[in-house]
Amino acid sequence: MARSAAQAKDAGPVLLSIGQVLAKLTPEHPELTPSKLRFLEEQGLVSPARTPSGYRKFSAGDLERLKLVLSMQRDHYLPLKVIRDYLADLDAGLRPLLPGGSARPSRPNMLSTGRRFTRDELLREAGATPQLLAEAVSASFIQASDLFGEDALQMLAALVALAGRGIEPRHLRTVRAAVERELGLIESAVAPLAHRRDASGRAKTADTAQEIARQLDTVRRTLLQSGLDRLAP
Incomplete structure (x- = not known):
C-alpha cells in the first residue's frame, strides 16, 4: 500500500x-x-x-x-x-x-456575483421599500422571482438613490426604451455572425455583442457628461 x-x-x-x-x-x-x-x-x-x-x-x-x-x-x-x-x-x-x-476577489476563482437574495434580504441590502420593489418589477427593471441576484441588488440600490431625488421607476421608462433600441442595433450588427451555430461561432457572436455594448455605453456616458458640463455654472 x-x-x-x-x-x-x-x-x-x-x-x-x-x-x-x-x-x-x-x-x-x-x-x-x-x-x-x-x-x-x-x-x-x-x-x-x-x-x-x-x-x-x-x-x-x-x-x-x-x-x-x-x-x-x-x-x-x-x-x-x-x-x-x-x-x-x-x-x-x-x-x-x-x-x-x-x-x-480574495482568490482568482472566487466571484462575488454568486450571491442570491430573498425578497426581504434584497430590500434590506438595498434599503428599499416593498412599494419601490413592486414599482421596479412593474416597470420591468427587475424580474419577479423568489431569489434575486446581485444585478437586481445593484438596480434596486440605484433606484433607491434616484427615488431620493424624486426620480421614480415610472420616470425611467424612456431609459428602458432607449436600451431596447440599443439592443436592436446590436442584434442587427451581429446578425452576419449569428448564422454560425457551432460553439466557436456563438462565442464570437457574444463577444462581439459585448464589445458593441461597451462602445455604445461610452457614447452614452460621453453625451451625458457633455450635457452635465453645459449645466455647470
Whole structure:
C-alpha cells in the first residue's frame, strides 16, 4: 500500500482530458462544449499541456482558470479581451480589480456575483421599500422571482438613490426604451455572425455583442457628461 502511494506521488499531478474537464464543469456551465473549450484555448485564455500524441491535458490550475473565465462571461457579461487582460494581470502577480466590480476577489476563482437574495434580504441590502420593489418589477427593471441576484441588488440600490431625488421607476421608462433600441442595433450588427451555430461561432457572436455594448455605453456616458458640463455654472 505504501509503495503504491509513493508511486502515485512520483507520477506527478493528475491531468485531465477534455471529457473529464467537461464532466467537472458542465453541471455549473452547461454551455461548455469541446468546441468552446478549444475556442478558449485559441483565444489564449487557457494553455493545456499536450501529450506526445497531441491530446490536450488540463491541470488543476487550468480547471480553476476555466471556472473563472466561464463565470466572468456568465455573471459579468465581459468580452474575452477584458477577461484576457485581467488574467494577464493575475499571471503577472498583480491584484487587479474584478472588471465590472468594486472589490478585489480574495482568490482568482472566487466571484462575488454568486450571491442570491430573498425578497426581504434584497430590500434590506438595498434599503428599499416593498412599494419601490413592486414599482421596479412593474416597470420591468427587475424580474419577479423568489431569489434575486446581485444585478437586481445593484438596480434596486440605484433606484433607491434616484427615488431620493424624486426620480421614480415610472420616470425611467424612456431609459428602458432607449436600451431596447440599443439592443436592436446590436442584434442587427451581429446578425452576419449569428448564422454560425457551432460553439466557436456563438462565442464570437457574444463577444462581439459585448464589445458593441461597451462602445455604445461610452457614447452614452460621453453625451451625458457633455450635457452635465453645459449645466455647470
